[in-house]
Amino acid sequence: SDNIINKYLKFSISIFLSVIYCLEAEFYNQIDNYQENNDFKKALQLTIDQYEFEYNKEEVEILWRLARGYFDLADQTSNEEEKKIYINQGLPYAKKALDLSPLSSKANHWYAVLIGQKGILEGTKQKILNSYDVQKYCLKAIEIDPYYDGSLHVMGRWHYNVADLSWLERTIASAVYAAPPKGSFNEAIDYFKRAIDVNPTDIRHYLWLGKSYYAIGEKNKARNILTKSMDLNVSSESDKILREQAKKILDKL
Numbered sequence: 001s002d003n004i005i006n007k008y009l010k011f012s013i014s015i016f017l018s019v020i021y022c023l024e025a026e027f028y029n030q031i032d033n034y035q036e037n038n039d040f041k042k043a044l045q046l047t048i049d050q051y052e053f054e055y056n057k058e059e060v061e062i063l064w065r066l067a068r069g070y071f072d073l074a075d076q077t078s079n080e081e082e083k084k085i086y087i088n089q090g091l092p093y094a095k096k097a098l099d100l101s102p103l104s105s106k107a108n109h110w111y112a113v114l115i116g117q118k119g120i121l122e123g124t125k126q127k128i129l130n131s132y133d134v135q136k137y138c139l140k141a142i143e144i145d146p147y148y149d150g151s152l153h154v155m156g157r158w159h160y161n162v163a164d165l166s167w168l169e170r171t172i173a174s175a176v177y178a179a180p181p182k183g184s185f186n187e188a189i190d191y192f193k194r195a196i197d198v199n200p201t202d203i204r205h206y207l208w209l210g211k212s213y214y215a216i217g218e219k220n221k222a223r224n225i226l227t228k229s230m231d232l233n234v235s236s237e238s239d240k241i242l243r244e245q246a247k248k249i250l251d252k253l
Contacts, residue, residue, distance in 0.1 A: 031065055038236040040076065044069030060104050063097035066090065067110040071117070076237040080121060087117045098137070105145035112137035112154055127161075128173045131181050134158055149199035153208070156191030159183035160212055188212045203232045203239050207246045214249060223253045 027050065034043035047065045056062045070090025074083040091114045097107035112134045119130030135158055141151040162183025165173065173181065192209035199205065206229035213222035229246045 028061060028065070035068070035072065040069065040072040040236075044073065058096075058100055060097045060101040060107055063093045063100070064104065064106040064110045067094035067097065067114055068106075071110070071113055074117065078241065083117070084121050087114055087121060090114050091118060103144060105141045105148060105151070108137045108141035108144065109148065109151045109154070112141065112151075116154070116158070124169050124172055125176060128165075128169065128176055128181070131158065131162065132177075135181065147198055149195040149202060149205065152191050152195040152198065153202075153205055156188045156195060156205075156208055156212070159188035159191065160185060160208060160215070163188065164215065185212050185215045189216075201232060203229050203234055203242050203246070206232070207242050207249075210246065210249060214253075219253055223250065226250050226253075 027046075031043050031046050034040075034046065044066070047062060047069050050056050051059075051062050051066060067090040070086045070093070074086035074090070077083060090110075094107065094111040094114045097104065098111045101107050115130050115137070116134040119127040119134075134154070138151055138154045138158065141148070142155065145151070160183070162181045163185045189209060189212045192205050192212060195202070195205040196209065206225050210222045210226035210229065213219075213225065226246045226249055229243070230250075234240055234243050
């Protein structure tokens with residue numbers, strides 16, 4: 001009879017855990033659907049509501065979604081002070097997710113994104129200091145999940161930004177580090193092309209691929225890729241900003 005009870009208990013526990021797993025998966029899908037449909041405030045609010053439960057305080061899937069949510073709000077505004085507020089709110093969640101799960105591709109990705117944004121918003125020296133963490137954690141994210149276009153895009157941006165450092169910025173980098181970071185526009189192009197292969201509907205990849213071609217003097221290739229970006233559907237504020245940037249470059253070509 002003890003064996004029967006034990007089997008019943010094990011069966012009941014497995015059913016209970018399966019139900020919990022299904023509910024969590026459905027909940028994450030709901031958040032992600034709001035995010036993918038550019039309802040960023042609702043996606044973030046749902047995530048915050050779940051984080052309020054004590055059992056979710058160390059749930060990595062919640063933590064990196066909180067980091068993503070605050071980044072999304074920062075990405076919808078051109079106001080630097082607003083950006084700083086959102087990035088500073090999101091960064092501790094990304095760091096906590098990474099500490100709890102160093103092998104989570106999304107934890108690595110969102111930590112790289114937010115630490116990079118923090119550096120950009122705080123000025124040249126901090127941007128260069130943070131660039132090593134951006135590279136380290138983004139490459140780790142790609143190693144874990146090589147088919148996430150977001151991480152491929154971030155590494156493309158990393159190479160572009162490092163290659164695009166001014167003489168003054170390079171001088172500061174040399175003062176900060178014995179070996180300043182090394183990036184190239186050609187490496188940026190490779191990453192942006194890979195990002196487009198994975199996700200051909202995201203205007204970010206086309207804009208920055210066009211900018212990279214423009215930076216190395218490949219004006220025909222820049223024109224072609226930026227013209228393609230004009231045919232993409234844009235709905236979020238950040239995508240509209242990117243389309244305007246693409247138009248400005250096209251006007252120069």
